[in-house]
Amino acid sequence: MSSAETLGAAALVGRSDLSRAVDETAVCAQSVDLGADLFEITFVAPELARLAEPGQFAQIEVDPGRVPLLRRPFSFSRADREQGTVSFYFGIVGEGTRRMAGFKPGHRAQILGPLGRGFTLPHSRGRSLLISGGLGAAPFPLLAERLSERQEEVVWLNGSRTERELYPDHLIPPGTSRRVQFTQDGSAGRVGLVTDGLVDWLDTSQRIYACGPNPMLNAVHSLWASRSELPRPELEVSIEAPMGCGFGTCLGCAIPLLDPGHPGGDGPLGLCCRQGPVLAASALDWERLLRQPSHLE
Numbered sequence: 240m241s242s243a244e245t246l247g248a249a250a251l252v253g254r255s256d257l258s259r260a261v262d263e264t265a266v267c268a269q270s271v272d273l274g275a276d277l278f279e280i281t282f283v284a285p286e287l288a289r290l291a292e293p294g295q296f297a298q299i300e301v302d303p304g305r306v307p308l309l310r311r312p313f314s315f316s317r318a319d320r321e322q323g324t325v326s327f328y329f330g331i332v333g334e335g336t337r338r339m340a341g342f343k344p345g346h347r348a349q350i351l352g353p354l355g356r357g358f359t360l361p362h363s364r365g366r367s368l369l370i371s372g373g374l375g376a377a378p379f380p381l382l383a384e385r386l387s388e389r390q391e392e393v394v395w396l397n398g399s400r401t402e403r404e405l406y407p408d409h410l411i412p413p414g415t416s417r418r419v420q421f422t423q424d425g426s427a428g429r430v431g432l433v434t435d436g437l438v439d440w441l442d443t444s445q446r447i448y449a450c451g452p453n454p455m456l457n458a459v460h461s462l463w464a465s466r467s468e469l470p471r472p473e474l475e476v477s478i479e480a481p482m483g484c485g486f487g488t489c490l491g492c493a494i495p496l497l498d499p500g501h502p503g504g505d506g507p508l509g510l511c512c513r514q515g516p517v518l519a520a521s522a523l524d525w526e527r528l529l530r531q532p533s534h535l536e
């Protein structure tokens with residue numbers, strides 16, 4: 240067995256990390272239809288609201304029966320500790336999300352979380368650049384809020400294919416210093432890809448947080464890596480992988496990592512639900528990651 244395979248097996252096997260999570264009976268407080276099959280749903284779930292950190296996710300029971308059997312993973316979009324509520328921003332892509340879109344106030348659902356590794360929050364003040372594509376906006380309201388609580392200057396580049404799919408401006412937390420919209424068809428904000436805006440901010444940001452489809456994240460990483468001036472801003476990305484359990488048991492959410500000891504060779508596989516979903520962009524093997532499916536558009 241090659242060393243990469245040995246490392247891969249070692250990285251894949253992990254203990255379930257449920258010690259920080261709760262399985263709470265959450266009650267739907269409201270569900271807002273934002274158009275274009277996009278929704279923001281809010282649950283009363285005081286324990287989850289207390290524990291959730293930006294970038295972490297929850298496994299939501301979309302049906303108490305057997306179809307679909309597995310819970311579905313969603314990033315915490317908001318967590319209001321005072322109100323005891325958590326919110327999720329999602330789009331309908333299949334049966335589970337279609338059922339979730341039908342939740343009415345009063346609906347009860349088991350929600351397991353918080354799970355996974357979230358974004359690293361800074362210890363010193365500076366400028367944080369948030370860059371989202373489509374549904375990749377989901378974890379950023381909570382991140383923007385927690386960053387501005389730390390007096391961080393928050394700039395959010397918010398992109399999508401078209402205006403109807405943009406994360407709504409009025410939902411962006413008020414502490415966000417600057418927001419810039421991009422649409423590929425030019426129906427709102429600046430015309431083009433959200434990554435076009437990155438060059439304007441790359442040199443003056445201390446941290447970059449990105450979430451969106453894998454090709455977009457790869458473009459962010461490439462631009463960042465091509466910056467010759469060192470040190471580069473820290474770059475963290477929130478990525479997706481198909482998930483079963485959400486806590487390190489089913490091994491279904493493998494993601495390709497680089498092996499610093501063997502540059503050029505295939506590195507180990509990690510678990511998105513344990514080592515991610517937020518990772519340092521430099522830890523990922525982007526070439527192999529791009530061969531995996533992604534639908535966060």
Ligand SMILES: Cc1cc2nc3c(=O)[nH]c(=O)nc-3n(C[C@H](O)[C@H](O)[C@H](O)COP(=O)(O)OP(=O)(O)OC[C@H]3O[C@@H](n4cnc5c(N)ncnc54)[C@H](O)[C@@H]3O)c2cc1C
Pocket residue numbers: 296307311312313314315327328329330331332333334335336337374377378478479480481482516532533534
């Ligand atoms: C950590 C994490 C956080 C997420 N956060 C959000 C969020 O905040 N908002 C949001 O809208 N979505 C989010 N997603 C994606 C969301 O979980 C899926 O859209 C949902 O599970 C689809 O369920 P479904 O039953 O509607 O569709 P399904 O019928 O299960 O799937 C529909 C199609 O999407 C594909 N698919 C489903 N899940 C994934 C995946 N994770 N990666 C790649 N392809 C997939 C399937 O292969 C299929 O082609 C997140 C995923 C992960 C892993």
Ligand code: FES
Pocket residue numbers: 481482483484485486487488489490491492510511512513
């Ligand atoms: S190991 Fe089951 S989803 Fe990650």
